[in-house]
Amino acid sequence: MDCNNQEEPSSSPETTNNRRTFLKLGAAAMAAPLLLGSRPSAAKGGRDDAAEAAAAAIIPPSPKTTPWQEELPRAWTPIKPVAPDSFAPEPTEAADTSGGECGRAAHPRYVELIQDKPPLYYDMRAKERNDWLFHPDYPPQTIWGFADGKDGPAMIPGPLFVNRYGQPVLCRIYNELPKDHKGFGTPEISTHLHNLHAPSESDGFPGDYWSAHKVGPTFGDPEGKGAPGTFKDHFYPNVCAGYDEVNSDPTLAQYAARDEQGRMIGDSREALGTLWYHDHCLDFTAPNVVLGLAGFYTLYDELDSGDENDANPVALRLPSGDYDYPIALGDRRFDASGLLTFDQFSPEGTLGDKCIVNGKIEPVLRVDARKYRFRLLNSGPARFYALYLVDTNNRVQTFTYIANDGNLLPAPLKNQSSVVLGVAERADIVVDFSKYPIGTELYLVNRYRQDSSRGPKDIKAPGERVLKLIVDRQPARPDYSQVPDKLRELRPLPSVKELAALPVRRWEFARKGGVWTINGRQVDVNNPRAQIRQGQGEIWELVNPSGGWMHPVHIHFEEGRILSKTVDGTSVPVPVHERGRKDVYVLQHDSTIRLFMRFRDFQGKYVMHCHNVIHEDHAMMIRWDIT
Template sequence: MPRKSRKAPTTSLDATDENPASRRSFLKLSAAALAAPALLRTPTARAGDDDDDEGVAAPVVPPSPYTTPWVEYLPNAITPVLAVDRLTPAPTLTANLGGGEAGRDEHQRYAELTVTPPRLYELHAVERDWRFHQDLPVQPVWIYQANTPDFSPVILARYGYPLLCRIYNDLPPNHQGFGTPEISTHLHNLHCGSESDGFPGDYYSANKFGPTLTAQGHFKDHFYPNILAGYDEFPATKGDPREALGTLFYHDHTLDFTAPNLYRGLAGFYLLFDDIDSGNEQDTNPQALRLPSGAYDYPLDFCDRRFDPTGMLFYDQLNPEGILGDKVVINGKIEPVLRVARRKYRFRLLNTGPSRFYALSLVNANNAMQVFTYIANDGNLLPAPLKLQTRVELGVAERADIIVDFAKYPLGTELYLVNRMRQEDTRGPKDVKDTGPRILKFVVDRNATDYSRVPNTLRPLRPVTEAEKASAKVRRWEFNRSGGLWTINEKLVDVQNPRAKIPKGSHEIWELVNPEDGWHHPIHIHFEEGIILSKTVLGQNVPIPVHERGRKDVFVLGEDMTIRVFLRFRDFHGKYVMHCHNLIHEDHAMMVRWDIEDDDDSNGSA
């Protein structure tokens, strides 16, 4: 099939030190300095590649060292981050520049949304030693450190109870290897003001700041109001309960360096509860679903990593094809064991990337498929549970909540989570196989009382009316490859200039278009969830999978695919982004800024 012709990418940015264009130039010019000694350089031209990609040198690295399976253990329960009594200096509405805070915008609607005083949290981005596996050496990683022993700290929050999280940047300014010691923390996909969204240009350290901040700083305060979307539209209920989220996560989003910074470990979970999904399986409220809770509500972070022959993390941040990891790290460990009780568990599955897709199945020791119940996608409870499932697919940044009932297995039973998705490079998956490598082992080792249940109705979905569809402005966003970089509508990211200006309170239909047949793009839209209206491949309608018929914030664009998404824009204003969450594509520079504006004359086009 012939390739589509494309224009060269354009950008209007000047080459200054704090400028996205100069940072991207640094990525290109520094390749030789950061290449690993074990790296061999060979051409990457392959059947179907673009003319402008031919002859580009790509890294060929040896496989990661062998690791003995099932000798690392995950804790039986997750220890959540605890709130702190006070923050010093005290939080302020505007940036406390004198106290060491980075130059952010003012917190939106703070007085209105803090009638209940906010709970205070503190995270520190730090470098610390970690061992991914006992067969690999101890090595430095970057993590968000909190008052919990877990590799990826988990924050528990609740709608109606605002939270203020101070995030310090304690990374070493003269670090070694890949990444950059600035941070901008994005809480994916909380409904909050743009100043707390973790905008990529809002990166900061004690001596450096991004183009969309006004000053450097040692920390930045993030205001997470924990309000329901539609807060202004539904004043009686303070938002639309149909739009409550559950499984969120936070990660670094520094412009041009999201992939390497996250690769080093900067990610964690943020679990959000309400009266329906209350986090208490013994809840007496008749509205409560009573899903598995406490130690039996267990988040699992899957990420692909590559290690060099000495066992150290390897990453090539300069090549626009990136590196596909051949080890799956789960909550910081390779091929770990999780000991479970004979009862129901809620597993919150998250793919933090940077590039690998998953098709996860549960099997017994004889590789026979086991069934589970699928209850949520991308943090959104489905209208009804999908029972007797045997596979869940995750593009980068997609989430899925599943219920596994271990009560039917005798003590001593061993089960495995396998990845059946075949993928050979960072461009995307190839197909789903009958079996795959085992990446996580469950051992049923104890009995436990089970008060939980899985009702036949979960959370209703707000419908999109025909009138809303007819009145919606339609924007087309085309995800492409140009000049060896990744583009949207044939342009590179420019975080200082919005490509769309959208009136607050409006709704639109966005057409996400992948005109290519060589790669997949998991497209993430910040701030609001959308509903898929249709999918087409080469102009022909294809079915929308049942698990994608609820609300989503990541939309996997397959080859030659177009997805039409209905979106509402409510309650806050400011700058947000849409980007490919294959972090290689994002950093090279498949991202676009769009703004929500308070006035009604915003009619900017894509």
């Protein structure tokens, strides 16, 4: 069954485009002093590709920096829950607008999913900070970031969440960004927790942006009648996909993830581990993320328990605690004075020529001589990474690849030498530093060469060194961590016959009229391009008809399984690390990816978009609904 003709008739996205035009023109006057090589906003259907490429080329490179001047902390300190009585007003299923909350939609299935287990409460705030140091050679400067509570400073990345499946979370996010700011970005936010199986009102839908002064066209109830406010409560149930299936199909009970009370909370084969959150404000995701609005969210369960000394025989005992270390990479560009710059008006955006690692340029991380789990994230906005671990003589070192896009693989991939990450892709790897003498220096290098925001061109050694690792001491206690030969089981795909009977939707990612489009159209957050019955399975075909750019495509809420890939019309093997569950699918030049998706447990509005968020901001996104 072909669903391509089931899209709604084209409607005028008047609200969206009016807001887009107003904000971008209004921002232009404020941003001009901070936009190096700034140029007029590209009108819809305006500049051609050659003109955009020529304009992008005039941006000078960032000033040089002396490497290895700052050290990253040896370990992360997670954000801590707050006492329930510290929240005023008390969290409620419906928005408490009288207490200052913005008028969001009510949390669906809230009472059912918290049952007798109250959620953990977190207080996080989007703030401005004026003294962030990307590198000692650059001046202290203004960033936006998330902070731990009222008194915490904005950080890049934001606070690290460490939670467990079966333990619901209520995260109160305050928006304290300045209304009348100068420079790029916009002070409205819509925080997306990528790729939690979360209800629509807490997913960070781009049109649901809000502040104390403004809300987006889709915010609030289904008619978009939300009210501004100083905070928004996000409900993260921390259940696995397949919650309804395991509670209704006795044959799936053996695969059920369970909470401490033994209640089934979804299919354990669908559990994720490495997630991240970032701003998703319509038209301004890229500049807001460039300013710093992103962070990590990790989840554990009985299998991936977060305890390398776990006595439970099913626990994997992967490296844990201080040795479970998230690493976010992102591309940034700085002007001649060393200040962060970004062109939010051009569909080409600004490709960063400096890589920040956890908010720092060319930092050092000191490690113990033992195994580490590194959670690698490409936080964007536009650069791809081909990461290698090398010694001082650029000799490639090996590691074990255990997870892709936050999902543990069925089995570890041993003796790997590289990790390739499109924007928003993640990879968990285990590096054993015990095989190196104390004093050994290693480097994480990027060997992708890329000179435009459209994608990389090739891989070439020796590459750019982005992180220095120094093995400087023996661990204080024995290393009991391991990487077993089996990790997380995959749920079998439907049979060939069952797949052939599923609806098929084709989505073409292309350039049209100077903007990035899907199926020839710009985003309209007010109208769904697909309406899918809850519980339905479908096949989606993602198509890139061009040889001029690449698109890391992200589908919110549900993960998929790649069925096939073609490049230039020829079938190519699916890489081993991509044969598990994924939420980002990198469309290479002239390629098609065919994938299987299920749509379960919640109803509401979600999006699919290119996670090169420059493309997303310039209209390469669609809304789809579960009904």
